[in-house]
Amino acid sequence: MEMIWAVLHAGVTIDTDTCYVDTxxxxxxxxxxxxxxxxxxxxxxxxxxxxxxxxxxxxxASVVAKE
Structure with missing residues (x-):
């Protein structure tokens, strides 16, 4: 949730309104x-x-997180 807040507060424009979460x-x-x-x-x-x-x-995102 903190990453989503950070993106929203940074004013990042995204092409889609879908957030994928692996759980x-x-x-x-x-x-x-x-x-x-x-x-x-x-x-x-x-x-x-x-x-x-x-x-x-x-x-x-999974690949980046493992780096």
Whole structure:
């Protein structure tokens, strides 16, 4: 959530309104929390286990995080 806030507060313009989140926990619970916290920002949250294997943006973030 801190990374999302940092991007929003930095005024970064993005091409999509979808945020992909890879989780080891309960995807629906995390998605609901993110939707509550970022209500009004028009962000669609895709929260799934193994999201880094399914979605290119999440895959790229996973590679960078491991560096």
């Amino acid at each position: 080891v926990g309960m995807p629906d619970a995390y998605r609901q929390k993110l939707e509550r916290v970022f209500e009004g920002y028009n962000i669609n949250f895709v929260v799934e286990k193994k999201a880094d294997a399914k979605y290119a943006p999440c895959s790229a």
